[in-house]
Amino acid sequence: MKIGLLGYGKMGKTIEKIAIQRQHEIVLKVDKDTEHYVLDNIDVAIDFSTPDAAVDNILKCFSHNVPVISGTTGWLNQYDEVLALCKEKEGTFLYASNFSLGVNIFFELNRTLAKLMANLPEYSISMEETHHTQKLDAPSGTAITLAEDIIENSAYGTWTLDKAMPEELLIKAKRIENVPGTHAVTYTSGVDTIDIKHTAHSREGFALGAVIAAEWIVGKKGIFSMKDVLNIG
Numbered sequence: 441m442k443i444g445l446l447g448y449g450k451m452g453k454t455i456e457k458i459a460i461q462r463q464h465e466i467v468l469k470v471d472k473d474t475e476h477y478v479l480d481n482i483d484v485a486i487d488f489s490t491p492d493a494a495v496d497n498i499l500k501c502f503s504h505n506v507p508v509i510s511g512t513t514g515w516l517n518q519y520d521e522v523l524a525l526c527k528e529k530e531g532t533f534l535y536a537s538n539f540s541l542g543v544n545i546f547f548e549l550n551r552t553l554a555k556l557m558a559n560l561p562e563y564s565i566s567m568e569e570t571h572h573t574q575k576l577d578a579p580s581g582t583a584i585t586l587a588e589d590i591i592e593n594s595a596y597g598t599w600t601l602d603k604a605m606p607e608e609l610l611i612k613a614k615r616i617e618n619v620p621g622t623h624a625v626t627y628t629s630g631v632d633t634i635d636i637k638h639t640a641h642s643r644e645g646f647a648l649g650a651v652i653a654a655e656w657i658v659g660k661k662g663i664f665s666m667k668d669v670l671n672i673g
Contacts, residue, residue: 441658444468444482446497447489447512450574454647455486462651470497479504484654491515491576498522498533507532507657511539511650513581526663534657534664537581539649543623544666546638550586550625553636554593563627563634565590567599570614570622578613582623587611590625620646 441464445452448471456466470477472490479485479500484507487497491514501508502525510533519535526533538544557563567590569583579587579601587599587609596609604610624637640646649666656669666672 441465441655442467442481442483443654444470444479444485444506446470446485446487446501446508447493449488451488451511451643451646452486454643455488455650458644458647458651459654462655464651479506482506483658484509486510486650486654487512488650495522499525502526502529502531502533505531507654507660508534509539509650509654509657510535511537511646513537513584514577516581516584523663530661532657532661532664534653534666534669536649536653536666537585538621538646539653539666540638540640540645541649541652541670542645543582543638543640544649544670544672546623546636547585547589548672549636551589551593553625553627553634554590557627557634558593560629561595563629565594565596566604566610566612566626566628568612568614568622568624568626570616570619572619573615573617575615578615579611580613580621580623582621583611583613586623586625 443459443464443466448469485501487510489512494512494515495518498508569580597607599609599611620640620643622639627634653669
């Protein structure tokens with residue numbers, strides 16, 4: 441498989457290593473200093489760029505009929521627009537806030553727990569996410585996904601990074617050097633606490649999931665998620 445990397449930072453380089461180990465070829469590397477690039481002879485593009493570059497990268501893939509996997513966060517205010525353009529162009533697109541196989545199982549665990557706790561108002565819910573200091577957005581896209589799934593199955597109306605009102609789900613975002621990513625959800629009552637947590641040990645789990653998603657999506661048309669890749673639900 442011939443892969444184009446749209447974004448060649450730490451994640452892009454880790455994806456390159458994993459892809460080569462799995463016998464794929466990297467035929468394009470786009471970094472922050474790349475002004476122009478062409479998408480010729482590419483089977484799939486993997487976008488781990490920056491919030492200000494991601495949408496242009498994705499739309500260029502649609503225009504050139506190249507399936508695109510995106511793990512860039514911080515641009516989701518344009519998510520609905522991108523999905524509409526994907527349908528209009530009959531493109532192929534898969535976005536995930538986190539490609540780690542373990543995190544996607546964690547998403548399912550979080551949804552299931554939220555449903556189980558939905559009728560127990562005596563429990564308050566809080567979240568905490570910790571990442572490396574180079575991460576540009578806060579909270580993380582993974583934390584937002586977790587929060588949205590809790591909100592869908594609870595009385596909370598929104599999430600906040602600040603001191604929360606009773607109807608707001610509090611997310612604490614920490615930035616610490618050399619932390620790949622940790623996410624925790626806590627249910628607290630007067631008598632006990634329930635915690636679920638996922639801790640990444642390296643970027644390789646994210647990279648492997650992105651390459652597996654790229655392998656899966658080649659030859660398909662439409663809009664997909666990691667639930668499709670992992671056949672969850």
